[in-house]
Amino acid sequence: MRHDFIDKYSGLDTGIHHLDSRTKFLGSLFFIIVIVLTPPDKFLQFVLFFLVLVSLMLMSRVPLLYVFKRSLVIIPFVGLFIFFIPFIKRSPSAVWSKGLLIWNVFIKSYLAVLSLIVLTSTTSFHRLLAGLEKMKVSKIFILILSFMYRYLFVLIEEVEQMERAWRSKGYSGTLGFKIRTFSQIIGVLFIRTYEKAERVYQSMLSRGFSGDIRILTPDGIKSKDIILISIFSIMIIIIRRIF
Amino acid sequence: MHIPDGFLDPKTWITFNILSASGITFALNRIKKQIEEKSIPLIGVMAAFIFAAQMINFPVAGGTSGHFMGGVLAGILLGPLTGFVVLSTVLIIQCFIFQDGGLTVLGANIFNMGIIGSVLGTYLYRFFFKLLGSNKNNSLVSAFAGAWFSIVLAAISCAVQLAVSGTVPLITALPAMAGIHALIGIGEGIITVLVLSYIQRVRPDLLEVQKV
Numbered sequence: 325m326r327h328d329f330i331d332k333y334s335g336l337d338t339g340i341h342h343l344d345s346r347t348k349f350l351g352s353l354f355f356i357i358v359i360v361l362t363p364p365d366k367f368l369q370f371v372l373f374f375l376v377l378v379s380l381m382l383m384s385r386v387p388l389l390y391v392f393k394r395s396l397v398i399i400p401f402v403g404l405f406i407f408f409i410p411f412i413k414r415s416p417s418a419v420w421s422k423g424l425l426i427w428n429v430f431i432k433s434y435l436a437v438l439s440l441i442v443l444t445s446t447t448s449f450h451r452l453l454a455g456l457e458k459m460k461v462s463k464i465f466i467l468i469l470s471f472m473y474r475y476l477f478v479l480i481e482e483v484e485q486m487e488r489a490w491r492s493k494g495y496s497g498t499l500g501f502k503i504r505t506f507s508q509i510i511g512v513l514f515i516r517t518y519e520k521a522e523r524v525y526q527s528m529l530s531r532g533f534s535g536d537i538r539i540l541t542p543d544g545i546k547s548k549d550i551i552l553i554s555i556f557s558i559m560i561i562i563i564r565r566i567f
Numbered sequence: 568m569h570i571p572d573g574f575l576d577p578k579t580w581i582t583f584n585i586l587s588a589s590g591i592t593f594a595l596n597r598i599k600k601q602i603e604e605k606s607i608p609l610i611g612v613m614a615a616f617i618f619a620a621q622m623i624n625f626p627v628a629g630g631t632s633g634h635f636m637g638g639v640l641a642g643i644l645l646g647p648l649t650g651f652v653v654l655s656t657v658l659i660i661q662c663f664i665f666q667d668g669g670l671t672v673l674g675a676n677i678f679n680m681g682i683i684g685s686v687l688g689t690y691l692y693r694f695f696f697k698l699l700g701s702n703k704n705n706s707l708v709s710a711f712a713g714a715w716f717s718i719v720l721a722a723i724s725c726a727v728q729l730a731v732s733g734t735v736p737l738i739t740a741l742p743a744m745a746g747i748h749a750l751i752g753i754g755e756g757i758i759t760v761l762v763l764s765y766i767q768r769v770r771p772d773l774l775e776v777q778k779v
Contacts (some may be wrong), residue, residue: 408735432573471611479619507761521612
């Protein structure tokens with residue numbers, strides 16, 4: 325199963341997990357924007373940002389190895405960028421060397437990915453959506469997102485079954501044959517999905533679905549949230565100003 | 568191509584966040600007005616479908632594999648604005664859950680794959696369809712063209728965003744991105760056509776659903 329890591333650690337019982345999802349979302353957004361806006365030659369600041377992230381991981385008891393394994397997703401894009409480096413005649417700002425240019429995109433995208441992993445492994449997606457709804461994001465949009473999330477697992481499993489069947493039957497043939505098989509898998513998936521969507525809506529209606537997301541232990545912004553987000557922001561600002 | 572954080576400069580990502588956010592707001596308002604309540608879960612489940620379809624690996628020569636984007640397919644099946652919303656939700660989930668694409672550049676990714684990949688691609692499909700005259704074969708030819716253009720134009724837009732940000736030089740990035748994606752686009756086009764003709768054969772009624 326390729327989806328078993330989704331929401332894997334978001335149910336842990338630590339202080340960070342119990343924060344309001346808005347606090348964590350806005351904190352992460354602020355942090356990522358600061359990271360992206362930091363000039364690349366401030367090496368010490370990036371090291372400190374990294375340490376802030378590591379301490380957040382330790383505090384939330386999300387295994388470090390798990391976070392670092394997942395952070396490898398950015399490798400292909402950074403690789404593609406490095407491929408373009410030899411073609412850059414002179415760096416855009418004229419001050420940065422090519423090495424600094426690589427460092428610039430690498431460190432920023434990497435730290436941003438780490439922040440997002442920390443956010444999503446301490447906040448379940450439903451809580452995140454409930455938080456976004458409280459921040460006045462369109463209700464239809466939240467509903468669409470939550471339906472999508474709910475059915476993602478079912479469909480991923482269905483896709484895996486079909487893919488496994490395809491592989492076990494050879495996975496080969498001429499290119500034309502492969503393309504036809506691939507397209508038919510998608511076609512079958514579409515029809516099954518469509519039929520599923522109709523059944524799902526009817527069964528949800530009959531269970532009293534009214535369009536609201538209900539969570540057993542609702543979030544609320546407490547004084548703890550305000551204190552922690554203030555300490556966090558002040559720390560980030562101090563790192564940017566002093567080091 | 569999911570751009571990660573740090574690859575675009577602030578003026579670029581802020582502009583595209585504003586563009587995409589207004590696009591989504593506009594699309595949602597239109598959908599709310601024109602569609603029955605029943606279709607809201609359908610859109611969500613369809614987004615999960617596009618997401619799952621993107622996960623199927625297509626074996627390409629040399630151990631590499633590619634996948635399907637589905638922007639034009641979603642646009643043809645559900646309508647351009649719904650296709651746009653579907654692709655946007657897919658990108659949002661990919662950003663949050665899989666860290667595929669960054670948070671600050673979400674607007675840029677949504678612009679490339681939602682607005683260009685789905686809305687523009689679907690309108691190109693409709694344009695070619697009108698141009699060629701309506702029959703079943705022309706519909707498939709137009710779908711191929713729409714899907715091919717959607718991939719190539721999305722790649723060009725991605726290259727321009729990276730170049731405007733000073734991350735890569737336009738003069739090499741543009742031909743490289745457009746060239747690679749001209750090939751990938753052929754795959755996307757063929758698959759879009761085959762999926763559509765499969766649905767036409769098996770459940771033609773599903774092609775007649777309300778489109779926004």
